[in-house]
Amino acid sequence: MSRLRIVALLLMVVPLASDMVYAIGRSELLSAKGVDAYVFVFSPGWLLAGILVAAVAQAFASGVTLRSDVDGLV
Secondary structure: OOHHHHHHHHHHHHHHHHHHHHHHHHHHHHHHOOOOOOOOOOOHHHHHHHHHHHHHHHHHHHHHHHHHHOOOOO
16 A cells, blocks of 8 residues: 555544544533533545545556556557
């Protein structure tokens, strides 16, 4: 797995996990005060950034394959 694909995966997974931990912690604090609420906020910007980095990683992988396929043709 290339480094760009790992970065793309981290861009998609880590913010989601962070938001979940924050939501669970906030819910626990509010329930300790007697308020029953669960608020989860999802920001799609990180997901979009991860998809774009994954697309760039795939483009680089395709370029490397193409370069090895056409090596010696000219």
